[in-house]
Amino acid sequence: QGHLKETGGGSAQSGGSLRLSCAVSGVVRRSACMGWFRQAPGKEREGVARIDIEGATVYSESIQGRFTVSHDKVAHILYLQMNDLKPEDTAMYYCAADGVVGTDRAYALGCLFSTWGQGTQVTVSS
Numbered sequence: 001q002g003h004l005k006e007t008g009g010g011s012a013q014s015g016g017s018l019r020l021s022c023a024v025s026g027v028v029r030r031s032a033c034m035g036w037f038r039q040a041p042g043k044e045r046e047g048v049a050r051i052d053i054e055g056a057t058v059y060s061e062s063i064q065g066r067f068t069v070s071h072d073k074v075a076h077i078l079y080l081q082m083n084d085l086k087p088e089d090t091a092m093y094y095c096a097a098d099g100v101v102g103t104d105r106a107y108a109l110g111c112l113f114s115t116w117g118q119g120t121q122v123t124v125s126s
Helices: none
Strands: 002-007 010-013 018-026 033-039 046-052 057-059 067-072 077-082 091-097 106-108 111-113 120-125
Touching: 002 091, 018 033, 018 091, 018 120, 033 067, 033 077, 033 106, 033 111, 046 067, 046 077, 046 106, 046 111, 057 067
Parallel strands: 010 120
Antiparallel strands: 002 018, 018 077, 033 046, 033 091, 046 057, 067 077, 091 120, 106 111
């Protein structure tokens, strides 16, 4: 099996920065596409960034230019650097990957994600 485990969430002021990390283990390390989703209370789950096996990245319009996704293939850690945070970025953030059969699937940013971490909360105050 494989797992995804996020760390790095917390609180920040508007305009501040946070970096999320996602430790990737097991068969999930062979995923062709990894990314980050978020879900705020009462809102749909949103794919915000993804990176593929060749390093190509895609971002949602809502965070374009402020967030950067990267993947350390040696340490098997996926990152999301979040700069210029806004109160509307407040949400639970989830690390996700494709390639493993799962019942909870979401297509976003050109990939079909089916493996999920447990999430980490990000709260931005104005």
